Structure formats: structure tokens, C-alpha cells
Amino acid sequence: DKGGWSSFMAKEVSEQPDAVANTLRGRIVDGVVVIPELAEFGDEALARIRRIVIIACGTAAYAGQVAKYAIEKWAKVPVDVELSHEFRYRDPVIENDTLVVSISQSGETMDTLMAVKYAREAGAVAISICNTQGATIPRESNAVIYTHAGPEVAVASTKAFVAQIAALYLFALHLARVRGTLGSAELLEHTAELQAIPEKIATTLLQGDAVRQLATWMTDSRAVLFLGRHVGFPIALEGALKLKELAYIHAEGFAAGELKHGPIALIEPGQPVFVVVPSPRGSAHLHPKVVSNIQEIRARGARVIVIAEQGDAAVLPFADTVIHIPLAAPLFEPLLAVVPLQLFAMELATAKGLDVDQPRNLAKSVTVE
Numbered sequence: 001d002k003g004g005w006s007s008f009m010a011k012e013v014s015e016q017p018d019a020v021a022n023t024l025r026g027r028i029v030d031g032v033v034v035i036p037e038l039a040e041f042g043d044e045a046l047a048r049i050r051r052i053v054i055i056a057c058g059t060a061a062y063a064g065q066v067a068k069y070a071i072e073k074w075a076k077v078p079v080d081v082e083l084s085h086e087f088r089y090r091d092p093v094i095e096n097d098t099l100v101v102s103i104s105q106s107g108e109t110m111d112t113l114m115a116v117k118y119a120r121e122a123g124a125v126a127i128s129i130c131n132t133q134g135a136t137i138p139r140e141s142n143a144v145i146y147t148h149a150g151p152e153v154a155v156a157s158t159k160a161f162v163a164q165i166a167a168l169y170l171f172a173l174h175l176a177r178v179r180g181t182l183g184s185a186e187l188l189e190h191t192a193e194l195q196a197i198p199e200k201i202a203t204t205l206l207q208g209d210a211v212r213q214l215a216t217w218m219t220d221s222r223a224v225l226f227l228g229r230h231v232g233f234p235i236a237l238e239g240a241l242k243l244k245e246l247a248y249i250h251a252e253g254f255a256a257g258e259l260k261h262g263p264i265a266l267i268e269p270g271q272p273v274f275v276v277v278p279s280p281r282g283s284a285h286l287h288p289k290v291v292s293n294i295q296e297i298r299a300r301g302a303r304v305i306v307i308a309e310q311g312d313a314a315v316l317p318f319a320d321t322v323i324h325i326p327l328a329a330p331l332f333e334p335l336l337a338v339v340p341l342q343l344f345a346m347e348l349a350t351a352k353g354l355d356v357d358q359p360r361n362l363a364k365s366v367t368v369e
């Protein structure tokens with residue numbers, strides 16, 4: 001039931017505040033993250049972990065890439081994010097102090113399932129982040145942290161993505177506490193940031209009309225580029241994936257710092273480029289670098305659509321369109337910046353008369369390798 005929405009995707013995008021809130025519910029007690037699902041490992045075992053390998057495919061892998069920044073910063077454990085199908089077939093080094101974290105909305109993705117089985121046979125402990133109760137991947141894992149996004153019907157993953165990041169951030173804060181890498185004041189501060197996210201996503205959703213207008217003049221675009229830096233990089237990749245799968249437009253995401261190393265050659269007059277801009281307050285060292293990237297592509301005629309923090313005046317002179325997101329600490333910006341990109345892909349596909357819930361050639365659950 002679409003509940004009055006034009007598509008399941010529109011409904012699910014709108015449900016993102018609840019997807020995050022429900023994933024946090026019961027897991028924060030007096031401002032402190034508590035994950036009973038991890039109790040069986042014991043805090044000492046988690047404290048001894050030397051390396052984390054995140055395995056996932058598609059959008060779930062981008063959630064993993066976002067979480068890498070948070071886990072390394074907060075819990076000080078090295079994190080590799082690997083596509084399940086690449087991990088499984090390249091003789092990866094797995095040691096018994098390696099923790100494997102799989103991420104899967106469906107819990108049935110064959111590539112990820114095989115990678116989890118492979119890792120466990122090699123002696124790793126495997127935790128699953130999953131949105132589907134009782135699915136195969138959680139059953140094949142040592143423990144599961146369920147996301148509570150609710151059933152996701154549209155093929156394109158949206159609310160599951162933000163719920164995955166929320167669950168991974170809970171995990172990162174839990175890990176930071178048991179490993180003693182963050183003090184209690186910092187733990188409380190980050191946990192409070194996480195709890196504020198549902199309301200900020202709701203505010204971001206109010207940009208829907210601005211995004212729809214943008215989509216209407218872009219229906220003839222042949223290619224769209226997405227730039228991001230730091231946690232904005234996986235969001236650029238996710239924005240490009242959404243546009244490919246829904247609107248069948250060639251789209252690529254780049255790390256903004258790579259621009260000069262090749263992609264800038266693609267910029268010609270009229271080329272649309274989305275830029276996810278880090279906060280000028282929270283990322284004072286990165287913000288000017290991204291603004292300078294914007295100037296470089298603008299000077300070559302790019303049509304620049306900027307996703308920037310409310311009040312970021314530095315981007316205004318160089319942007320053709322600015323979409324604002326609420327203020328948040330840098331690591332939390334992805335949960336907001338992804339929303340206009342999801343909406344954009346959905347609106348552009350809709351403007352082209354395409355079926356946003358069931359894009360061609362795709363299945364919701366990829367149960368073959």
C-alpha cells in the first residue's frame with residue numbers, strides 16, 4: 001500500500017526520519033549506546049579487534065564507506081570496505097582478530113552471503129547489519145544488528161540506506177566505548193547528534209519542491225557528475241547510482257580531490273555537476289578546497305548544483321542552484337545530503353515517465369551471483 005504516495009519510493013523516502021528513529025529506538029539508554037545483540041561477544045573480545053572488514057554491494061556498500069570514517073575516527077580500528085563479490089574471490093587475508101561486518105537490506109544478496117560464509121570458514125567473526133528479520137545472512141552470522149527501516153518495496157534503496165548508517169554509527173559508538181577511545185562527554189555528544197538526525201532529515205525533505213524544479217529542466221541531460229569529499233564522497237557515489245538506476249542517465253561520482261587527476265577533462269559548457277559541500281564550520285579545512293573545486297568547474301562552464309549547509313554563503317556566488325541541508329556535525333552530514341540526491345533521481349525519472357519503483361533490468365533482491 002502506497003499510503004497515498006505516487007510510488008513506493010516516494011513513500012519510503014518520506015519515511016526516512018522514522019527509519020532512523022526506529023533503528024535507534026531502545027538502543028540508547030540515558031544518552032549511552034547499548035547494543036544487547038553484541039553482548040554475547042563480551043566487551044573484551046570487541047576491544048581486541050584489530051581490523052574490521054565491511055562487505056556489501058551497491059547502496060549498502062556506500063553505507064559502509066560512510067561508516068568507515070566514523071568507525072576509524074571514534075573507535076580507532078582500521079576499516080576496509082569491500083564489495084562482497086571482489087572480497088570473496090581474491091584470497092583476502094582474514095585473521096582471527098578480524099571482524100567482518102556485512103550490510104544487506106534484504107539479507108539474501110548471494111554475493112554478500114557467500115562472502116560471509118567464506119569469512120567465517122576462514123575464522124572471522126561476522127556481524128550482520130540487516131533489515132529483514134530472519135533472513136539468510138543474519139542466520140549465517142555470529143550476531144545481527146537489525147535496522148528497523150520497515151519493509152522496503154521500491155527497488156532503489158533509500159530508507160534502508162539511512163537506517164544502515166544509523167545502525168553502523170551505533171555500532172561505532174558502542175565500539176568506541178568498550179575500547180575506551182572516546183571519553184564520556186564525546187560519546188554523549190555524538191549520540192545526541194545521532195538522535196537529532198530524524199528531525200533534520202524531516203527538514204531536508206522540505207527541499208522536495210526545489211529538487212523537483214531542478215529535475216524538470218534536466219530531463220534531457222546525457223550525463224551528470226557528482227563530486228564529494230570525505231564522507232561526501234560515498235554520497236556522491238550514491239547520488240550517481242540512484243540516477244543511473246532510476247533515470248537511466250549516465251552518472252558518475254568522484255572524490256572532489258580527484259578532479260585535477262582526470263575527471264575535470266569531462267567538464268564542458270552546460271555539464272551538470274552536483275557538489276556535496278562539507279560544512280564551513282565543522283570542516284573548516286576541507287570546505288575551501290571544495291569551494292575551489294566548484295570555482296574550477298564553473299570557470300569551464302559547468303552547471304553547478306550545490307548541496308550545502310544552511311547559511312554557507314561562500315558557495316552562493318558560484319552555484320547555479322543551492323539546496324540547503326540543516327546544520328550537523330561533519331560525520332552526520334551524509335544522512336542529510338543523500339536526501340536531495342534520492343529525490344532528484346526520483347523526480348527526474350518521474351519527469352521522464354519512468355517507473356521509479358521497478359526500474360528496468362533490476363531486481364529488489366539479487367539472489368544469484
Ligand code: F6R
Pocket residue numbers: 057058059060061103104105106107108109112155156157158241242245364365366
Ligand atoms: C541500489 C540498490 C542496490 C542494493 C544492493 C544490495 O538502490 O538497491 O544497489 O543496495 O543490491 O542489496 P542488499 O542491501 O539487499 O544486500
